[in-house]
Amino acid sequence: MKLAKNIIVLITLVFILSCKYNEDKKVIQKNIREVPVKKTETLLKKNNQGSEDLKIDCSQLVLSLIQKSNFKNPFKENLKIEIIDNNGVNMKLRLFDANDKSENTVGWIVFDAENMRLLDITNDDKNPEKLKFDKIIWNKIIACLFNNDRSFCFDENEKVSQNEDCKKIIEDMDNIEECLFKNTNLKDVYNKLVEEHGVNDSEFLSKVLPKSSEIIAVNQKGIMNIEYKVMNNTKVEIIMNYQGGITIIELQKINNNVKQIITYSAD
Structure with missing residues (x-):
């Protein structure tokens, strides 16, 4: 029990x-x-x-x-x-x-x-x-x-830079950007244009300013080619030919300054 x-x-x-x-x-x-x-x-x-x-x-x-x-x-x-x-x-x-x-x-x-x-x-x-x-x-x-x-x-x-004087002008169908760069040269102004993307589609421009006239084929983003006209040591004209327009870059040495004119034109 x-x-x-x-x-x-x-x-x-x-x-x-x-x-x-x-x-x-x-x-x-x-x-x-x-x-x-x-x-x-x-x-x-x-x-x-x-x-x-x-x-x-x-x-x-x-x-x-x-x-x-x-x-x-x-x-x-x-x-x-x-x-x-x-x-x-x-x-x-x-x-x-x-x-x-x-x-x-x-x-x-x-x-x-x-x-x-x-x-x-x-x-x-x-x-x-x-x-x-x-x-x-x-x-x-x-x-x-x-x-x-x-x-x-x-x-x-x-x-x-304090040595820049720029203005914009509209003429008919053209948009124009005009700048005067003081105490400089063509090469430096061109390098600035490329490095700082001072123009539309600047990535297609030659990295170095050509010493003689030439045409470079592009065929991208509507750009057919880019024509460099090196007239002398004081003036260069760059023409970007698009399928629907044209962009012209003019660089001209004036004494110790460089005048840059960019013209955007549509067909």
Whole structure:
């Protein structure tokens, strides 16, 4: 009889311990499941918020670049922007008035990272207006939206030349950019034109100013060929022949200065 009681007590203890073990196991499993999920959700929220903040910061940089440029628009001080496309080498921007709930388009800008240009295409996308802008802000945008590709960046230590006098002229169907560079020579002005992308499609120009007249076949981006007319040591004419137009670059040495005239003509 005593043995039977001991067996019953033992079975009862085993049952109680088993129940407690199962309860503890459930609590542990619950903690294992719940704690990381909460932490992960928190991290995801923080990361998503960080990503959104980054997008906002990048857009603000682009907006600042436009507002500090010589872009002319009646809504310039109250603009909002929309990045329509960013293909890794340039991006297209739609501009609208921040106070307009309908968000009607008031301008278009091309951020040409590859050629390091900011172009206003609001009135004519085939003959864009090249804008002057803050190069430091430009470099920040490259870091923000173009993976900090240094080939798209300006040298921030480069001093802005005070020896330039430029103006724009419109004659019939021609857009003319005329500049006078002081205390320089043909070679340096040409190098500046190529390196700073001072003319549309400058990447197709010869890296070095030819010493004699020649014609270079291109057959890309609508350019059939580029003709160099080296008249003497004081004058060079460069003709970029397009399927739908022509661009003429004239460089002329005048005393210690060089006059540069770029004429964009459509057929």
